[in-house]
Amino acid sequence: MAKSPGRIKKKPYLKALLFGITSAGLYWVVFTHEAFVKNHWGKGGIYAVLPIATAFLFSFIHGSFTNHFYSVLGIEAKKK
């Protein structure tokens, strides 16, 4: 889809795989330690940093994975 004349763009298989595994790993960690997460992430006060930082971390890791996922599938923005 996003081909330029005479040059085929490489699909980011490795990046998709790495970010995908990391993302899945992070989800696995959160849900296998559910009770701990529930207690500490909802404490409020200084612990407020935990949910905010977690949201940023997941947006980067999982966001990068989903981005590369669509590139691997060939679904990319239309070149103007």
Next chain:
Amino acid sequence: MTKKKLIYAALLAAIVFVAIASPALATGEQVKAIKGVRFIDLKLWYAVFLFIVGFIGGLVSGFIGSGGAFVLTPGMMSLGVPGAVAVASNMCHKFPKALVGAIKRHKYGQVDLKLGLMLGISASVGVEIGVKIMQYVQQMWGDAGSNLYVSFAFVVVLITVGGYVFYDAWRITKRGGLDIVPKLAMRLQKINIPPMVNLKTANVRISAWFTIPLGIATGMLAATIAVGGFIGVPGMIYLIGASSLVASATELVIAFVMGLTGSIEWALVGMIDIRLTLLILAGSLFGIHLGAIGTTYVKEHMIKVVMGTIMLIVALSRGFAIPKYTNQLGLTSIADSSVKLMSNISFGIMVFALSLGAIIILSSMIKAMRKKPSEIREEVMDFEGAADETA
């Protein structure tokens, strides 16, 4: 260039500090009201539900700049999540989603960062005003009065603004997709009241005195019905004169600013259930990329079609929720079974609104992707013909 970036960073930091410094307003009140379990036990189908609704909400947000919250919050509450936790967990998924979407659409050259930050700052002020009004309504008429006020605001704003957006989209479709700068925006751009702001990506020069009230209105609506984008995006199009593409992309910056400040407030009082947030985020980050990619394929007026359609259907859904509150206030005496049925219909219509928006986006995207170059050339020639006729 570096100076500019520093100014943007300083502005963003200022908003965050202002929002944190202000007492947690409604947040604190709602926390006090929670009795019993704050964080529910998760079941597998809850996770599947949140992932799917997150995906659809993300898809719509990536495309029109907002959406999803009006289904996610009541959806979580129907799973047994307390209202404040549902609002907080939804808010905490909103800012990372908006961040990812804004970065993506910035790469496509659609985001006006200056406009987004200006509106984001004034929207933060608007949220505080909106919360004060909500508190006043609640003190005067209790929970039922507050809910009736929210539903009334929903119906009035969504029918008025959504109706106009839909009408405009219909007119553009009749013109073959040709969009023109609204007359009101052109008039406002000619009024020279300092400070004038140059908005490069939006290709607009306008007085800051017109952007500030729009931001405040967006924030007030966000505090009332939780979807500020329903006034922010049409406001950027019809008052400021930004294109639908720029307005919907810039709304993501506003959503990020408001979402981050709101999430910090909720996190300080421990109301965010991060498990719910992460499950919604898992789906919505898949959706937001797809929605953003979709904007590069479809005709620009499709943003107005989707937005107008969703707004009108959601207005209808809130209409069905009104009898419940008028009953509670003693204004009507409709049978409980009928009220319950109407509440269920209301939620069903909201789910339908979001799903229909997603279907329109996906179908128009697939159609555009399948188009052959010769068809695109023909369309461009028709479009140019229509533009000449309009000129």
